[in-house]
Amino acid sequence: MNIVVCLKQTFDTEAKISLDAGGKIDCKGVSLIMNPYDEFAVEEGLRLKESAGGEVTVISVGPGSAQDALRQALAMGADKAVLVDTGDAELDEYATATVLAKAIEDVGYDIILGGFRAIDDGSAQVAGRVAEILNLPVVNVVTELEVADGRAKATREIEGGSEVVEVPLPAVITAQKGLNEPRYPSMKGIMKAKKKPMDKKTLADLGLDGQVAAKVKALSYTLPEPRKAGKVIPGEAAEAAAELAKLLREEAKVI
Amino acid sequence: MAKGIWVFAEQRDGQIKKVTFELLSEGRKIADQLGEELGAVLLGNGVADLAASLGEYGADKVYVADSDALENYTTDGYTNVIADLVKQYAPSVLLMGCTVTGRDLAAQVAQRLETGLMTDCTGMEIADGQLVFTRPIYAGKAIVKAACPEARPVMATIRPNTFAVQAGAKEAEIINVTPNTGNIRQVIKDIVRQVSERPELTEADIIVSGGRGMKGPENFKLLEELADVLGAAVGASRAAVDAGWIPQSFQVGQTGKTVSPVLYIACGISGAIQHLAGMSSAKCIVAINKDEEANIFKVADYGIVGDLFEVVPILKEELKKVLAS
Numbered sequence A: 001m002n003i004v005v006c007l008k009q010t011f012d013t014e015a016k017i018s019l020d021a022g023g024k025i026d027c028k029g030v031s032l033i034m035n036p037y038d039e040f041a042v043e044e045g046l047r048l049k050e051s052a053g054g055e056v057t058v059i060s061v062g063p064g065s066a067q068d069a070l071r072q073a074l075a076m077g078a079d080k081a082v083l084v085d086t087g088d089a090e091l092d093e094y095a096t097a098t099v100l101a102k103a104i105e106d107v108g109y110d111i112i113l114g115g116f117r118a119i120d121d122g123s124a125q126v127a128g129r130v131a132e133i134l135n136l137p138v139v140n141v142v143t144e145l146e147v148a149d150g151r152a153k154a155t156r157e158i159e160g161g162s163e164v165v166e167v168p169l170p171a172v173i174t175a176q177k178g179l180n181e182p183r184y185p186s187m188k189g190i191m192k193a194k195k196k197p198m199d200k201k202t203l204a205d206l207g208l209d210g211q212v213a214a215k216v217k218a219l220s221y222t223l224p225e226p227r228k229a230g231k232v233i234p235g236e237a238a239e240a241a242a243e244l245a246k247l248l249r250e251e252a253k254v255i
Numbered sequence B: 001m002a003k004g005i006w007v008f009a010e011q012r013d014g015q016i017k018k019v020t021f022e023l024l025s026e027g028r029k030i031a032d033q034l035g036e037e038l039g040a041v042l043l044g045n046g047v048a049d050l051a052a053s054l055g056e057y058g059a060d061k062v063y064v065a066d067s068d069a070l071e072n073y074t075t076d077g078y079t080n081v082i083a084d085l086v087k088q089y090a091p092s093v094l095l096m097g098c099t100v101t102g103r104d105l106a107a108q109v110a111q112r113l114e115t116g117l118m119t120d121c122t123g124m125e126i127a128d129g130q131l132v133f134t135r136p137i138y139a140g141k142a143i144v145k146a147a148c149p150e151a152r153p154v155m156a157t158i159r160p161n162t163f164a165v166q167a168g169a170k171e172a173e174i175i176n177v178t179p180n181t182g183n184i185r186q187v188i189k190d191i192v193r194q195v196s197e198r199p200e201l202t203e204a205d206i207i208v209s210g211g212r213g214m215k216g217p218e219n220f221k222l223l224e225e226l227a228d229v230l231g232a233a234v235g236a237s238r239a240a241v242d243a244g245w246i247p248q249s250f251q252v253g254q255t256g257k258t259v260s261p262v263l264y265i266a267c268g269i270s271g272a273i274q275h276l277a278g279m280s281s282a283k284c285i286v287a288i289n290k291d292e293e294a295n296i297f298k299v300a301d302y303g304i305v306g307d308l309f310e311v312v313p314i315l316k317e318e319l320k321k322v323l324a325s
Helices: A036-052 A064-076 A093-107 A126-133 A187-193 A237-250 B018-034 B048-056 B075-089 B100-112 B217-230 B238-242 B273-279 B308-324
Strands: A002-006 A009-011 A032-034 A055-062 A080-085 A111-115 A138-148 A151-158 A161-168 A171-175 A198-201 A217-222 B005-009 B038-044 B061-066 B093-097 B117-121 B123-127 B130-137 B142-147 B154-158 B173-177 B187-193 B206-210 B233-236 B263-267 B284-289 B302-305
Touching: A002 A036, A002 A093, A002 A126, A009 A064, A032 A036, A032 A064, A036 A055, A036 A064, A036 A111, A036 A138, A036 A171, A055 A064, A055 A093, A064 A080, A064 A187, A064 A198, A080 A093, A093 A126, A093 B100, A111 A126, A126 A138, A126 A171, A126 B100, A138 A161, A138 B075, A138 B100, A151 A171, A151 B100, A237 B284, A237 B302, A237 B308, B005 B018, B018 B038, B018 B093, B018 B123, B018 B154, B038 B048, B038 B075, B048 B061, B048 B173, B061 B075, B075 B100, B093 B100, B100 B117, B100 B154, B117 B130, B206 B217, B217 B233, B217 B263, B217 B308, B233 B238, B284 B308
Parallel strands: A002 A055, A002 A111, A055 A080, A080 A198, A111 A171, A138 A171, B005 B038, B005 B093, B038 B061, B061 B173, B093 B154, B117 B154, B206 B233, B206 B263, B263 B284, B284 B302
Antiparallel strands: A009 A032, A138 A151, A151 A161, A161 B187, A217 B142, B123 B130, B130 B142
């Protein structure tokens, strides 16, 4: 089975965000990680390979630094990686999905996995767009996956519960926390990863040079006003709780 | 030329989601400023009766697609119908709530229509003649304003609780359309609903949330009781979820849900940056924590330094009194 996992390199969740002189998000000195939701997808890909056989290819569209995230996936056990280096081009989800779909097509696939969203832009749309471009069914926010007889049976989170959805393969499945517990790369895995293929491509290699234009344009970035600390209500538990109830009604007017 | 502001009217089990009314209320203002119509698109099985309520919140027209095949949400079924309707009527804007369904559907429809989509927005305004959306990114640590200058319709999903609901007395024109649901590849095998009288976490006006300080799963009962007095939802920090005290679907934060309630009561939550990212757009934050140095007090409007096991039961009784007065 050809298992393709799409992944993105993101800022560490601890990262403090600041703006550069040009008013854009400053990437300097920020530690980068594999998007945590994509880690679930990589792990699921590896488990599928272990049970059904096949090959796991991890693909990323982004800056050159994303090869670190791909290397991590290789160290976890993926077989090969493809990095489409888009440099500092400003791609929106439409453009990214266009590039990603083309790269996936070139690799070949029976199932495509990815995180249901990235923790940086949180837009949760690239995987769905890839499915649409490749004319594949998609199941999003998946917490349980079974693949057998050319079909994927996925449990997905819905508001107030869950549902079980079955789709024919090939299909796009996006991972939610809870799908699995991603493994740590072993020392042996890290050593092996250095020798695994990392295919670096440019837009021109994919025949997309000058073909991908963003639909959405970012106009400006700002940092939110930090919330100010309010008041700590003094007194013993009983006294403080009574005062809080009163303040919520009379001052904050929220109840 | 594309014209008309459209809102996807999300319903489940015959109930329109509140975020739909929020989008119609705000969409009404935008439609008036642009001199365009406000349309609502309602899909489902046996949902025709719900159409009238959409007019009350400002819709000029309600497009109703009623079909057995639309009984449950499926990505393909809903995408096929909505993309067809957009191609036929050519609205300039299509808005959805940033719910599990809205997020799923919006990405698919946007790609089918080859247009731009801004997700999880917390603001919408007309600036320099175009519709500009505000989106928190990096889990709220930065904010971007973005627009879709050329492609139509402009698409966006809006975070629940962003806009106020405004009801007016208006009757919408109902347009029944014959939906072509097409080939639906997602087969729903089972739907499991957690039976809960409490509101959905992402839509709740009030959330009572617990963290590591809860000390164990059995103690969440305390928070549930407090939540029920307030008609609130229950949430949790990652620490409580990772400890296995409460399911992942309750997690608020960077790797959980992002919420914007009117009131967020954090009990025994230290306030890690990842948790704050998920709830700092709450209007009012209350923190109850033993540790006066806890980070959560830096963002809380009201704090009580004390033992939550002592404070929460008393607070519940005090709130009952206030609510009854």
